[in-house]
Amino acid sequence: MNIEVRNIEKRYGSFTALGDVSHVFESGKLSALLGPSGSGKTTLLRIIAGLENADQGQVLFGCEDASHRHARYRGVGFVFQHYALFRHMTVFENIAFGLRVKARSQRPSRSEIRKKVERLLKLVQLDWLGGRMPSELPGGQRQRVALARALAVEPRLLLLDEPFGALDANVRSELRQWLRRLHDEIHVTSIFVTHDVEEALEVSDQVVVMNAGKIEQSGSPDEVYDHPASPFVYRFLGHANIFQVAGGSSLYVRPHDFDVFGEHFPGAIAAQVLGCRSVGAIGRIDLQPNNGGDPLQVETDKNSMRSMQVVEGKTLYIRPRASKQYTAAAEI
Amino acid sequence: MIRSHPELRRSVQDPAWVRGGAIALVLLFLGLVLFMPLIAVFREALRKGADAYWAALRNPETLDAVRLTLLAALLAVIFNAVFGLMASWAIAKFRFPGRHILISLIDLPFAVSPVVSGLVYVLLFGAQGVLGPWLQAHGFRIIFAVPGIVLATVFVTFPFIARELIPLMEAQGTDEEESAVVLGANGWQTFWRVTLPNIKWGLLYGIILCNARAMGEFGAVSVVSGHIRGQTTTVPLQVEMLYNEYNFVAAFAVASMLAILALITLVLKSVVEWCAKRKGMVAG
Ligand SMILES: Nc1ncnc2c1ncn2[C@@H]1O[C@H](COP(=O)(O)OP(=O)(O)OP(=O)(O)O)[C@@H](O)[C@H]1O
Numbered sequence: 001m002n003i004e005v006r007n008i009e010k011r012y013g014s015f016t017a018l019g020d021v022s023h024v025f026e027s028g029k030l031s032a033l034l035g036p037s038g039s040g041k042t043t044l045l046r047i048i049a050g051l052e053n054a055d056q057g058q059v060l061f062g063c064e065d066a067s068h069r070h071a072r073y074r075g076v077g078f079v080f081q082h083y084a085l086f087r088h089m090t091v092f093e094n095i096a097f098g099l100r101v102k103a104r105s106q107r108p109s110r111s112e113i114r115k116k117v118e119r120l121l122k123l124v125q126l127d128w129l130g131g132r133m134p135s136e137l138p139g140g141q142r143q144r145v146a147l148a149r150a151l152a153v154e155p156r157l158l159l160l161d162e163p164f165g166a167l168d169a170n171v172r173s174e175l176r177q178w179l180r181r182l183h184d185e186i187h188v189t190s191i192f193v194t195h196d197v198e199e200a201l202e203v204s205d206q207v208v209v210m211n212a213g214k215i216e217q218s219g220s221p222d223e224v225y226d227h228p229a230s231p232f233v234y235r236f237l238g239h240a241n242i243f244q245v246a247g248g249s250s251l252y253v254r255p256h257d258f259d260v261f262g263e264h265f266p267g268a269i270a271a272q273v274l275g276c277r278s279v280g281a282i283g284r285i286d287l288q289p290n291n292g293g294d295p296l297q298v299e300t301d302k303n304s305m306r307s308m309q310v311v312e313g314k315t316l317y318i319r320p321r322a323s324k325q326y327t328a329a330a331e332i
Numbered sequence: 333m334i335r336s337h338p339e340l341r342r343s344v345q346d347p348a349w350v351r352g353g354a355i356a357l358v359l360l361f362l363g364l365v366l367f368m369p370l371i372a373v374f375r376e377a378l379r380k381g382a383d384a385y386w387a388a389l390r391n392p393e394t395l396d397a398v399r400l401t402l403l404a405a406l407l408a409v410i411f412n413a414v415f416g417l418m419a420s421w422a423i424a425k426f427r428f429p430g431r432h433i434l435i436s437l438i439d440l441p442f443a444v445s446p447v448v449s450g451l452v453y454v455l456l457f458g459a460q461g462v463l464g465p466w467l468q469a470h471g472f473r474i475i476f477a478v479p480g481i482v483l484a485t486v487f488v489t490f491p492f493i494a495r496e497l498i499p500l501m502e503a504q505g506t507d508e509e510e511s512a513v514v515l516g517a518n519g520w521q522t523f524w525r526v527t528l529p530n531i532k533w534g535l536l537y538g539i540i541l542c543n544a545r546a547m548g549e550f551g552a553v554s555v556v557s558g559h560i561r562g563q564t565t566t567v568p569l570q571v572e573m574l575y576n577e578y579n580f581v582a583a584f585a586v587a588s589m590l591a592i593l594a595l596i597t598l599v600l601k602s603v604v605e606w607c608a609k610r611k612g613m614v615a616g
């Protein structure tokens with residue numbers, strides 16, 4: 001079932017949090033809403049869930065207009081950044097909650113509930129923790145409980161608001177790969193919010209880049225990364241080296257899209273090393289072009305940086321391998 | 333932080349005699365203004381022996397006063413629990429115009445003297461008051477009757493429960509309620525299964541304080557009571573009346589009930605605080 005938002009607008013006083021946002025989230029896909037803080041990601045997610053009302057526009061679940069349907073009846077699963085587990089209930093009771101509050105006619109029997117919760121606990125790989133209280137679990141496990149709780153009601157749509165935002169780096173990357181595998185297993189249409197570029201590119205089928213209450217670009221991770229539709233998207237997805245070229249437009253080059261030479265090379269420009277350091281396997285060099293442009297950031301692998309004997313003050317020759325040109329108008 | 337660094341501890345703490353002196357001074361002060369009066373109450377009450385003490389407590393007028401106090405306290409607790417819950421729910425979970433005014437209004441009974449609040453009720457409902465003639469014509473008696481006492485008690489104890497709940501509910505936010513709603517719970521289920529269990533210790537704490545104050549209230553009740561023996565006297569008023577009649581043993585015997593109530597309140601309060609802290613369910 002496709003989830004569509006159509007011309008959504010949301011204002012807080014005179015501030016426009018979302019301005020005319022339209023997008024189709026495809027059925028069965030895992031989409032990432034990516035954007036800087038304050039770009040309206042959470043607001044859009046909450047409007048889809050029915051936790052917030054849009055001032056204008058529609059939310060469609062399949063062909064059904066769900067705009068005026070109460071959150072309670074939308075059949076979505078929502079995972080909050082800070083878990084929002086019921087703190088006075090055990091893990092088991094947390095997961096069972098959505099089943100227990102169903103109207104009597106639709107409520108599964110006690111033994112069915114037990115079976116289902118146990119299956120979900122197994123799915124999120126926490127089957128031995130049903131009796132614990134949420135406060136006894138580390139963040140990563142809490143978030144998996146929150147996910148199991150959301151899945152218990154068999155939602156038509158799963159919404160996750162920065163699900164890994166409060167976790168430390170290791171747990172984070174582990175959990176996002178796990179989420180990817182889980183999604184491949186259950187295929188529920190999912191939208192997750194993040195401001196972490198790597199996370200969005202690694203985990204999702206579709207990336208939707210937002211900026212200042214608008215969608216800047218959407219597409220597969222490769223499409224978005226390789227063909228950023230605007231200077232904003234380019235800069236948001238990674239470091240940008242910007243060259244002014246004739247006619248008022250600019251050339252954007254990624255740090256890793258340079259060939260670096262120790263000696264003069266045809267077509268390469270000369271630049272002086274301002275500093276260099278290695279980050280893991282990567283060698284990162286800050287350069288000042290001799291023709292007086294802005295400082296540049298260039299990346300090579302650590303070994304070639306070593307073999308060129310890069311030190312501060314040395315002159316290197318660099319040549320862009322790939323670039324993207326934007327007109328001055330697009331940059332505003 | 334400081335606890336884990338013994339050297340730092342030594343360097344930031346004051347010398348032993350300063351600490352010891354401060355503690356001794358506080359204890360002395362507490363002994364003088366709290367402990368001695370407490371002991372004096374019981375000593376005076378038992379001056380003529382246990383029999384006289386029991387006789388004073390079993391006096392029918394005293395028993396009537398106890399009944400009235402229990403009734404007023406019960407109604408005050410019920411009323412303030414319900415309205416305190418509603419007010420703190422509205423204040424903590426929603427943003428609406430007039431929210432700050434509402435917060436100040438809740439504190440009003442703390443700000444005005446109880447005597448003044450009693451007088452306001454007399455002005456409103458008394459025979460010469462705004463609504464007095466209408467009430468009289470329809471056969472309602474509020475001032476110098478039980479309803480007035482209940483009203484005055486409710487008024488002076490209103491802030492206790494709401495004050496306890498507002499910071500607690502604000503700290504807990506609305507995430508859990510929103511989770512419940514998205515999972516399909518209706519408003520009633522959300523309240524009973526999510527909101528109430530999360531605030532139950534705070535609520536209990538507020539109820540204990542509200543109850544203690546309701547049973548001990550003197551000023552406001554004194555103004556609206558009219559001191560009709562066996563009808564509109566609460567326990568604190570009874571103490572005053574007995575004392576004014578130079579019936580010291582009886583006065584202190586009845587007063588000792590209030591003292592015991594205070595001690596019970598202290599114990600309950602500590603137990604609830606301890607439970608709440610253990611479960612991490614109290615703000616601050
Ligand atoms: N209830 C509200 N009242 C007023 N302004 C709000 C409210 N909720 C959100 N906003 C504003 O709307 C804008 C978008 O907020 P939103 O939470 O959707 O951003 P976000 O993209 O999720 O950011 P973050 O990455 O920080 O979570 C922000 O500038 C925020 O200050």
Ligand SMILES: [Mg+2]
Pocket residue numbers: 041042043161193
């Ligand atoms: Mg957000």
